[in-house]
Amino acid sequence: MELAVDVRALTKRYGQKRVIGGLDLGVSSGVTGLLGPNGAGKTTLLRCLATVLAPDTGEVRVLGLDPADHAQRAALRRRIGYLPQDPELYGHFTVAQMVDYIAILKELTGRRERLDEVRRVLAEVDLSAQAAVKVKKLSGGMRQRLGIAVALVADPDFIILDEPTVGLDPEQRMRFRTLISRLGETKVVLLSTHQTEDVAALCERVVVFRAGAAVFDGTPDELAWQAEGKVWSTVSRPAGSEVFWRTVDGRYRVVGGRPQDGQVVEPTVEDGYLRLLSDTQEKIS
Numbered sequence: 001m002e003l004a005v006d007v008r009a010l011t012k013r014y015g016q017k018r019v020i021g022g023l024d025l026g027v028s029s030g031v032t033g034l035l036g037p038n039g040a041g042k043t044t045l046l047r048c049l050a051t052v053l054a055p056d057t058g059e060v061r062v063l064g065l066d067p068a069d070h071a072q073r074a075a076l077r078r079r080i081g082y083l084p085q086d087p088e089l090y091g092h093f094t095v096a097q098m099v100d101y102i103a104i105l106k107e108l109t110g111r112r113e114r115l116d117e118v119r120r121v122l123a124e125v126d127l128s129a130q131a132a133v134k135v136k137k138l139s140g141g142m143r144q145r146l147g148i149a150v151a152l153v154a155d156p157d158f159i160i161l162d163e164p165t166v167g168l169d170p171e172q173r174m175r176f177r178t179l180i181s182r183l184g185e186t187k188v189v190l191l192s193t194h195q196t197e198d199v200a201a202l203c204e205r206v207v208v209f210r211a212g213a214a215v216f217d218g219t220p221d222e223l224a225w226q227a228e229g230k231v232w233s234t235v236s237r238p239a240g241s242e243v244f245w246r247t248v249d250g251r252y253r254v255v256g257g258r259p260q261d262g263q264v265v266e267p268t269v270e271d272g273y274l275r276l277l278s279d280t281q282e283k284i285s
């Protein structure tokens with residue numbers, strides 16, 4: 001199967017700072033999540049794939065097209081939907097006008113066709129009732145949903161979402177998961193997030209980024225297994241330097257070495273992620 005995203009030896013610097021160093025990544029289908037701490041390079045990678053940033057070195061092919069080539073880049077842009085970290089939305093437009101504007105940029109020329117498309121994507125993100133509201137009057141979560149709607153205009157084959165669930169309330173997050181899971185059946189979706197629950201719920205594959213390198217690539221279950229036998233529940237506060245936090249039942253959840261009186265518990269994706277980060281931190285330091 002041809003890879004939808006094929007990245008070889010990609011590097012990107014900002015001035016002297018190397019943000020991505022020799023990354024290889026292939027994505028074929030479905031929903032892939034990028035996890036990683038702040039500053040790991042997730043947004044930089046997504047911007048390179050969305051053709052808004054050129055890598056310094058390396059090869060990138062998206063949907064078989066080369067973003068470095070002018071004609072292929074234009075062809076690719078027609079097939080990409082992108083939610084940036086800070087989507088540019090025009091406050092004085094209504095919600096419907098904003099989506100219509102993007103539909104024009106996406107070369108939907110017929111008025112009827114655009115009207116249908118505006119209705120379709122607003123319904124997807126549950127914003128139909130706000131179609132006539134000015135963008136500047138939307139709440140943060142509604143703005144985020146509008147950003148997602150904009151990314152879905154013209155039915156793109158490759159959907160890139162940079163922290164799509166930021167600001168969404170629990171109900172809208174569930175709705176978003178259903179939407180993305182459905183899209184993942186026929187489209188390629190790549191999203192970055194800090195929400196390990198979203199990764200567990202909707203990604204078939206997860207890539208963990210750290211300091212511009214992929215330090216894990218596998219299924220959410222495989223990420224959880226990174227912490228197998230290393231997650232504990234205990235009544236007393238751990239004395240060591242392990243990662244731990246207090247849970248609602250008043251006990252402590254510890255990821256690392258066995259604390260005194262610790263009972264081993266089933267790891268989650270979050271546990272696996274924390275374990276992986278502390279392991280790679282130990283190797284870095």
Ligand SMILES: Nc1ncnc2c1ncn2[C@@H]1O[C@H](COP(=O)(O)OP(=O)(O)OP(=O)(O)O)[C@@H](O)[C@H]1O
Pocket residue numbers: 014019036037038039040041042043044045
């Ligand atoms: N335009 C820029 N100029 C200079 N440095 C930048 C620029 N954009 C990002 N950086 C730096 O590059 C590094 C990677 O940033 P990036 O936004 O790609 O990380 P991220 O993994 O998306 O982080 P977050 O989870 O906080 O969004 C950071 O150290 C950041 O400060």
